[in-house]
Amino acid sequence: MSKSWVVIPLYNEGQVIADVVAHVKSVFPHVVCIDDGSTDNSADMARAAGAVVIQHPINLGQGAALQTGFDFALTDPAMSDVVTFDADGQHSLEDAAGMVELLRSQKIDVVIGSRFLDSRTQLGRAKRAVLKVAALYTRFSTGMALTDAHNGLRVINRKTLERFRLKQNRMAHASEIVDIFSELKVTWAEYPTHIVYSAYSKAKGQSLLNSVNILVELLFK
Numbered sequence: 363m364s365k366s367w368v369v370i371p372l373y374n375e376g377q378v379i380a381d382v383v384a385h386v387k388s389v390f391p392h393v394v395c396i397d398d399g400s401t402d403n404s405a406d407m408a409r410a411a412g413a414v415v416i417q418h419p420i421n422l423g424q425g426a427a428l429q430t431g432f433d434f435a436l437t438d439p440a441m442s443d444v445v446t447f448d449a450d451g452q453h454s455l456e457d458a459a460g461m462v463e464l465l466r467s468q469k470i471d472v473v474i475g476s477r478f479l480d481s482r483t484q485l486g487r488a489k490r491a492v493l494k495v496a497a498l499y500t501r502f503s504t505g506m507a508l509t510d511a512h513n514g515l516r517v518i519n520r521k522t523l524e525r526f527r528l529k530q531n532r533m534a535h536a537s538e539i540v541d542i543f544s545e546l547k548v549t550w551a552e553y554p555t556h557i558v559y560s561a562y563s564k565a566k567g568q569s570l571l572n573s574v575n576i577l578v579e580l581l582f583k
Contacts, residue, residue: 365442367392369431375449376402383411396427425535429528457555461517471522471548475515475555482556504544
């Protein structure tokens with residue numbers, strides 16, 4: 363995995379980010395955390411765990427943090443692909459590695475994680491319904507038949523990143539990413555992912571209310 367960069371947007375995750383970075387670095391040697399104006403010790407903890415840390419002086423939003431990470435990764439001429447990975451520990455490192463292997467073996471542009479391709483991820487009925495509606499809307503608006511349009515675990519190859527530019531910095535960035543993939547006519551595949559909804563990750567924004575916000579974002583973007 364020496365040609366991959368893992369991009370981790372980071373905002374007030376000082377409690378967990380050192381463990382997340384250390385875990386990721388056990389497989390991926392190159393990790394960049396974009397500290398998006400944190401008010402805690404997130405940047406210091408990520409740096410001590412071995413990540414490259416880029417700091418935004420103020421909170422700009424996850425979309426802006428991702429774009430900063432992409433721009434940084436592109437400065438490495440050996441980089442072949444980027445993995446987007448959440449800072450709260452909800453993503454599976456094994457899934458990320460499998461997605462990179464799939465992207466390279468099939469020589470495709472993008473691999474997108476999906477909670478709905480196997481039964482590992484435990485979702486409440488309401489949250490599942492909201493995410494299914496969001497995926498259906500995305501299918502009609504972009505033509506991409508995704509089963510999970512708002513999964514933060516993705517792998518994107520260098521060719522696509524060189525043509526990629528996020529403009530939405532906050533919640534709407536997740537939909538914009540899929541819109542950009544559609545506009546660029548990327549070759550893509552989905553990959554089954556296990557999302558762990560711990561008490562900590564739920565407190566950081568993985569609640570049902572956050573899923574409802576996704577629908578509001580889709581309707582009014």
